[in-house]
Amino acid sequence: MDEGQENQAIITxxxxxxxQDISDELDLKIKKYLRGEAASFEDLKDRKLKRQLSVxxxxxGNAAKxxxxxxxxxxxxxxxxxxxxGIEKTWRIKQEAIAKEVGLxxxxxxxxxxxxxxGPYTLDFTSSxxxxxxxxxxxxxxxxxxxxxxxxxxxxxxxxxxDVVFLHNELFFAAAQKKFVYMYNRxxxxxxxxxxxxxxxxxxxxxxxxxxxxxxxxxxxHYQDITMGDMVGNFRTGLGRTNVMEVNPFNAVVGLGHAGxxxxxxxxxxxxxxxxxxxxxxxxxxxxxxxxxxLMATAGKDKRIKLWDLRKFEPLQTITGHANTLDFSxxxxxxxxxxxxxxxxxxxxxxxxxxxxxxxxxxxxxxIGRLAFRPYEDVLAIGHSMGWSSxxxxxxxxPNFDTWVANPFETSKQRREKEVRSLLDKLPAETIMLxxxxxxxxxxxxxxxxTKQERETEIEAAVEAAKSTKLKNKTKGRNKPGKKMQKKQDxxxxxxxxxxxxxxxxxxxxxxxxxxxxxxxxxxxxxQRFARKKSS
Amino acid sequence: MKVKVISRSxxxxxxxxxxxxxxxxxxxxxSLRTQEKAVEYVRALNAVKLDKIFAxxxxxxxxxxxxxxxxxxxxxxxxxxxxxxxxxxxxxxWDIASRRTVCQFPGHQGAVRGLTVSTDGRMLVSCGTDCTxxxxxxxxxxxxxxxxxxxxxxxxxxxxxxxxxxLAVDHQWDSELFATAGAQLDIWNHNRSEPINSFQxxxxxxxxxxxxxxxxxxxxxSANDRSIMLYDLRMVSPVRKMIMMTKTNSIxxxxxxxxxxxxxxxxxxCYSYDARKLDEAxxxxxDHVSAVMDIDYSPTGREFVTGSxxxxxxxxxxxxxxxxEIYHTKRMQRVFCxxxxxxxxxxxSGSDDTNLRLWKAKASEQLGVVLPRERKxxxxxxxxxxxxxxxxxxxxxxxxxxxxxxxxxxxxxxxAMSDARKRKEERRKAHSAPGSVTTxxxxxxxxxxxxx
Numbered sequence: 001m002d003e004g005q006e007n008q009a010i011i012t013x014x015x016x017x018x019x020q021d022i023s024d025e026l027d028l029k030i031k032k033y034l035r036g037e038a039a040s041f042e043d044l045k046d047r048k049l050k051r052q053l054s055v056x057x058x059x060x061g062n063a064a065k066x067x068x069x070x071x072x073x074x075x076x077x078x079x080x081x082x083x084x085x086g087i088e089k090t091w092r093i094k095q096e097a098i099a100k101e102v103g104l105x106x107x108x109x110x111x112x113x114x115x116x117x118x119g120p121y122t123l124d125f126t127s128s129x130x131x132x133x134x135x136x137x138x139x140x141x142x143x144x145x146x147x148x149x150x151x152x153x154x155x156x157x158x159x160x161x162x163d164v165v166f167l168h169n170e171l172f173f174a175a176a177q178k179k180f181v182y183m184y185n186r187x188x189x190x191x192x193x194x195x196x197x198x199x200x201x202x203x204x205x206x207x208x209x210x211x212x213x214x215x216x217x218x219x220x221x222h223y224q225d226i227t228m229g230d231m232v233g234n235f236r237t238g239l240g241r242t243n244v245m246e247v248n249p250f251n252a253v254v255g256l257g258h259a260g261x262x263x264x265x266x267x268x269x270x271x272x273x274x275x276x277x278x279x280x281x282x283x284x285x286x287x288x289x290x291x292x293x294x295l296m297a298t299a300g301k302d303k304r305i306k307l308w309d310l311r312k313f314e315p316l317q318t319i320t321g322h323a324n325t326l327d328f329s330x331x332x333x334x335x336x337x338x339x340x341x342x343x344x345x346x347x348x349x350x351x352x353x354x355x356x357x358x359x360x361x362x363x364x365x366x367x368i369g370r371l372a373f374r375p376y377e378d379v380l381a382i383g384h385s386m387g388w389s390s391x392x393x394x395x396x397x398x399p400n401f402d403t404w405v406a407n408p409f410e411t412s413k414q415r416r417e418k419e420v421r422s423l424l425d426k427l428p429a430e431t432i433m434l435x436x437x438x439x440x441x442x443x444x445x446x447x448x449x450x451t452k453q454e455r456e457t458e459i460e461a462a463v464e465a466a467k468s469t470k471l472k473n474k475t476k477g478r479n480k481p482g483k484k485m486q487k488k489q490d491x492x493x494x495x496x497x498x499x500x501x502x503x504x505x506x507x508x509x510x511x512x513x514x515x516x517x518x519x520x521x522x523x524x525x526x527x528q529r530f531a532r533k534k535s536s
Numbered sequence: 537m538k539v540k541v542i543s544r545s546x547x548x549x550x551x552x553x554x555x556x557x558x559x560x561x562x563x564x565x566x567s568l569r570t571q572e573k574a575v576e577y578v579r580a581l582n583a584v585k586l587d588k589i590f591a592x593x594x595x596x597x598x599x600x601x602x603x604x605x606x607x608x609x610x611x612x613x614x615x616x617x618x619x620x621x622x623x624x625x626x627x628x629x630w631d632i633a634s635r636r637t638v639c640q641f642p643g644h645q646g647a648v649r650g651l652t653v654s655t656d657g658r659m660l661v662s663c664g665t666d667c668t669x670x671x672x673x674x675x676x677x678x679x680x681x682x683x684x685x686x687x688x689x690x691x692x693x694x695x696x697x698x699x700x701x702x703l704a705v706d707h708q709w710d711s712e713l714f715a716t717a718g719a720q721l722d723i724w725n726h727n728r729s730e731p732i733n734s735f736q737x738x739x740x741x742x743x744x745x746x747x748x749x750x751x752x753x754x755x756x757x758s759a760n761d762r763s764i765m766l767y768d769l770r771m772v773s774p775v776r777k778m779i780m781m782t783k784t785n786s787i788x789x790x791x792x793x794x795x796x797x798x799x800x801x802x803x804x805x806c807y808s809y810d811a812r813k814l815d816e817a818x819x820x821x822x823d824h825v826s827a828v829m830d831i832d833y834s835p836t837g838r839e840f841v842t843g844s845x846x847x848x849x850x851x852x853x854x855x856x857x858x859x860x861e862i863y864h865t866k867r868m869q870r871v872f873c874x875x876x877x878x879x880x881x882x883x884x885s886g887s888d889d890t891n892l893r894l895w896k897a898k899a900s901e902q903l904g905v906v907l908p909r910e911r912k913x914x915x916x917x918x919x920x921x922x923x924x925x926x927x928x929x930x931x932x933x934x935x936x937x938x939x940x941x942x943x944x945x946x947x948x949x950x951x952a953m954s955d956a957r958k959r960k961e962e963r964r965k966a967h968s969a970p971g972s973v974t975t976x977x978x979x980x981x982x983x984x985x986x987x988x
């Protein structure tokens with residue numbers, strides 16, 4: 001009888017929700033596919049344009065609705081979850097308890113690899129989550145296939161390795177070694193030695209732009225285009241040595257965390273940071289970006305973990321705790337690791353209020369170096385001083401992947417095609433900006449109120465253009481370095497001159513206006529030059 | 537506690553046998569794809585560059601005439617044929633696919649000035665400066681017979697002699713009437729040897745005539761006194777006359793909106809009018825630097841092609857003021873006639889150098905059978921180009937065309953002259969009492985008056 005009642009309960013629970021719930025769900029999905037608000041055409045005076053644009057907006061709406069309806073058929077898998085019953089709390093549930101409930105397939109993802117002699121390990125996953133590159137501090141490099149759990153290649157380079165990162169696919173990876181950055185093949189062959197980067201502390205790869213970014217011991221940021229090998233930008237940050245560097249996946253902006261508690265954001269085409277924000281009272285120890293581009297988590301040595309809204313640059317939440325490493329998962333879970341303790345935090349039902357979700361403490365001597373969520377799986381990989389481990393975090397990964405974006409079950413033919421297509425779609429470095437949806441929008445041409453910031457950016461852009469022009473290589477002894485430098489400085493001064501003149505004129509105008517009387521005679525245009533000017 | 541962890545089995549996501557297709561899974565979530573707009577912009581840039589790479593509009597020339605080509609006619613029932621008449625009286629029927637003459641229609645002693653085909657394709661009417669109108673039998677089986685036999689030329693069905701030279705001819709839609717233009721406008725029937733009706737307004741010769749495809753009794757003509765006249769066959773007197781500053785060489789009605797017509801003018805512009813309201817042009821299409829000799833609309837009604845005395849052929853959209861494409865060749869001299877092919881994919885131009893040239897209407901179009909995958913790609917490219925067309929880099933590549941030096945210089949000169957005129961006008965306005973000097977919009981400026 002009890003079982004029958006239980007079954008009834010289960011059946012009633014599985015009854016489809018009411019129409020209101022369905023339409024709310026559908027609305028949420030439609031909103032996701034709409035990619036922002038529809039434009040308003042109230043102030044548009046041109047009727048023909050208004051009609052054309054409203055027809056287009058309607059088409060967008062229909063496309064979003066169709067995509068939302070098709071979701072049910074296209075994306076059959078549902079995400080993972082962990083629900084505690086009764087007075088149980090999710091953060092008290094240990095990995096062993098989860099292991100008992102979960103199938104054999106998932107148990108393969110719960111393991112510890114112990115390699116005590118070769119130093120703390122850093123990890124990196126390819127974008128599909130199938131391959132993982134590991135680098136031990138004492139020179140141990142390896143690529144692991146995560147689905148077959150086989151080691152594809154391992155090599156010992158014989159010097160300190162500080163960071164490993166995959167390039168556009170699993171065929172190439174880069175390692176930041178003692179003096180230079182090296183690029184390796186999947187076979188383990190060293191392909192390139194990138195000397196300009198110097199002794200890099202942290203590497204990051206910008207996928208859409210094929211740019212390898214590195215920050216080195218002197219606090220210099222380098223961007224190198226790995227398709228042709230040219231150095232797109234190298235900048236002195238001026239804020240000292242740092243090994244906290246992350247890429248914002250939404251807009252490809254590189255964020256650095258500095259010892260003074262500031263976080264700066266950089267793009268390869270400007271020598272000054274885009275944003276400089278003071279985040280912590282002490283040095284910044286870790287940084288992570290959410291994939292939607294709005295949320296940033298920073299951890300400082302002042303025992304705080306802060307969550308920032310990147311649209312307003314305001315802190316949303318402050319959590320007390322240490323973190324040496326932070327990572328966001330695809331579904332928005334935040335993992336913080338410090339010492340031998342991992343804390344995973346979850347935002348309840350979409351509101352950006354993070355609270356404890358799961359904890360995991362490792363054996364006492366293990367110092368956690370790096371945390372990385374595996375894409376498209378509910379797995380968190382931990383690189384620590386005694387090797388690396390992998391634990392299960394239900395609800396971390398995106399359950400449905402798109403074959404043309406990232407395919408964990410890629411064949412070699414698909415991989416080759418994808419490489420060619422992504423090279424064709426390679427974005428130029430100039431498209432990196434804080435708000436990537438600005439491309440294609442109209443720049444307002446009202447020059448009357450040019451704000452100081454806009455003018456500064458204009459000046460900077462002009463100076464960059466002047467700096468990047470190539471000077472002719474003169475022969476017969478006319479190519480002295482002193483003269484070349486002089487020419488460059490002259491070019492920069494020439495570019496800056498109109499702005500300075502404008503500034504001086506403005507100041508003169510202001511002083512003249514102050515001295516003019518308030519009498520205003522409206523003369524026709526042709527006679528305006530004969531108007532009597534009050535002498536200053 | 538309830539736990540579920542994502543678990544994927546390899547079998548569900550890979551194919552069983554190598555003959556199967558690879559499995560494809562889609563997730564259209566925008567958060568999986570970052571920087572979509574930048575990717576689209578790069579693709580638009582590449583699409584526009586590819587367009588330029590594949591832009592090979594010239595297909596071939598049809599040579600055979602020994603004097604300049606003066607007029608052409610399309611057979612409305614056949615896509616593959618075109619008739620052309622030359623300045624020495626030679627009329628030929630060409631097969632466009634093989635670019636060869638199918639048969640010739642000799643007979644005219646002077647230049648052939650007008651050619652037209654009846655709607656059922658059976659009768660070809662030609663008129664010329666030797667004051668004759670000749671009718672030829674051109675039904676499809678007749679032509680087949682002729683092309684198979686050794687004798688390649690044909691006898692006219694009838695010859696009508698008049699008093700003055702004839703300058704143009706056009707056939708009425710779906711009937712046996714046709715109109716010739718010369719000293720006056722004459723309406724003929726196939727079976728009669730004298731015109732059944734005659735119209736005249738003013739004393740100048742009528743140089744072109746066009747029947748309206750939608751309203752068969754309406755026709756537009758242009759005369760040497762710089763006027764455009766509209767006639768209705770059911771009425772005794774002409775309907776409307778509008779005088780411009782320069783004469784109109786040719787008129788074409790829009791086949792999809794037959795209320796509108798476009799006039800190719802001697803001053804290098806084409807003027808689109810609404811036939812009900814002739815006091816203001818709907819649109820002025822300006823890009824030619826010399827007189828526009830001929831104009832023809834595409835069957836879609838969305839664009840038209842013009843041939844001009846400045847040795848170029850240009851394409852215009854029906855509502856835009858500037859051309860979208862220009863075709864020129866070193867060997868092509870003054871273009872006297874242009875025709876759009878019946879399916880709108882090709883354009884044939886006849887010029888002074890005795891050749892008819894076959895061009896693609898869309899320069900980078902892929903001819904032949906297009907796979908569905910290719911077609912989707914073309915459509916995608918067209919859509920992203922349209923979306924990013926106004927961005928400076930894309931626009932610069934899209935607009936770039938190589939112009940022959942004389943045309944480039946002539947265009948620069950004309951622009952300098954019009955800028956000077958505009959500046960002078962502005963200064964006159966600024967230095968006179970407000971409201972005393974008014975400028976007319978360009979759409980009205982070239983029209984002198986309209987007469988009922």
